[in-house]
Amino acid sequence: NAGVTQTPKFQVLKTGQSMTLQCAQDMNHEYMSWYRQDPGMGLRLIHYSVGAGITDQGEVPNGYNVSRSTTEDFPLRLLSAAPSQTSVYFCASSRNGQGNTEAFFGQGTRLTVV
Amino acid sequence: AQSVTQLGSHVSVSEGALVLLRCNYSSSVPPYLFWYVQYPNQGLQLLLKYTSAATLVKGINGFEAEFKKSETSFHLTKPSAHMSDAAEYFCAVRGNFNKFYFGSGTKLNVKP
Numbered sequence: 600n601a602g603v604t605q606t607p608k609f610q611v612l613k614t615g616q617s618m619t620l621q622c623a624q625d626m627n628h629e630y631m632s633w634y635r636q637d638p639g640m641g642l643r644l645i646h647y648s649v650g651a652g653i654t655d656q657g658e659v660p661n662g663y664n665v666s667r668s669t670t671e672d673f674p675l676r677l678l679s680a681a682p683s684q685t686s687v688y689f690c691a692s693s694r695n696g697q698g699n700t701e702a703f704f705g706q707g708t709r710l711t712v713v
Numbered sequence: 714a715q716s717v718t719q720l721g722s723h724v725s726v727s728e729g730a731l732v733l734l735r736c737n738y739s740s741s742v743p744p745y746l747f748w749y750v751q752y753p754n755q756g757l758q759l760l761l762k763y764t765s766a767a768t769l770v771k772g773i774n775g776f777e778a779e780f781k782k783s784e785t786s787f788h789l790t791k792p793s794a795h796m797s798d799a800a801e802y803f804c805a806v807r808g809n810f811n812k813f814y815f816g817s818g819t820k821l822n823v824k825p
Binding site: 603630632634639640641642643644647649655657689693698699700701702703704705706707 | 719746757803
C-alpha cells in the first residue's frame with residue numbers, strides 16, 4: 600500500500616522559475632492538503648481540498664496554486680519561486696472528517712530556491 | 714480558532730529516563746488531538762490520537778498521552794526513553810474540513 604506519494608524528493612530552483620510538486624494518494628481519501636515545514640514553526644497549511652474540484656486557501660497561500668481534478672491527485676504549483684519559499688513541503692490526505700480521523704503524510708519534498 | 718502550543722523546542726533525557734513532552738490546546742469545542750513523530754528526513758507518522766472514549770491514550774512505541782480538560786493539556790509521556798526515540802514530536806489539533814493545526818515541535822535528544 601503506497602499511501603501518499605510525493606515527487607520529487609529534492610528540488611533546487613532559481614528565483615522566478617515555476618514548478619509543480621506532485622502528490623498522489625491511493626486510499627480514496629476525500630480530503631487532501633499541502634503544508635510547509637520551516638524550523639521552529641511546525642507545519643503550516645498552504646491549501647486544502649475537500650474533494651475533486653473543490654479547493655480553498657489555508658494559512659500561507661500566497662505564491663502557490665492548486666487544483667484537484669481527481670480524487671487521487673493534488674498538485675501544488677509555485678508560480679514564480681522566491682527564496683522565502685525554501686522549505687520542506689508535505690502533502691497529506693485524510694478520509695471524511697468524522698470523529699478523530701487522522702492525516703496521512705507523504706515523505707516530503709525539500710525545495711531550495713536560490 | 715483552534716491552536717496548540719508546545720512548551721520546549723528541545724528536550725534532552727538520558728536513556729531509560731522518563732520522557733515528558735508538553736502540549737496545550739485552545740479550542741472552543743471538544744478537540745480532536747494528535748501526536749505525530751518525525752524522524753530525520755522523513756514524513757510525519759501518527760503516534761496516537763485522542764478518541765474521547767478515554768482520557769489516557771496509548772500509542773505506538775510505548776508512548777501515551779493524557780487528556781486533561783481542566784488544564785487544556787495533552788502531554789506525551791514514555792516511562793523509559795530509548796535511543797531510537799530521538800526525533801521531533803508534533804502535537805496537532807484537527808479543525809473543520811480536516812485542517813490540522815500543528816505546534817512548533819519538540820526535538821527529543823536521548824543521551825546514552
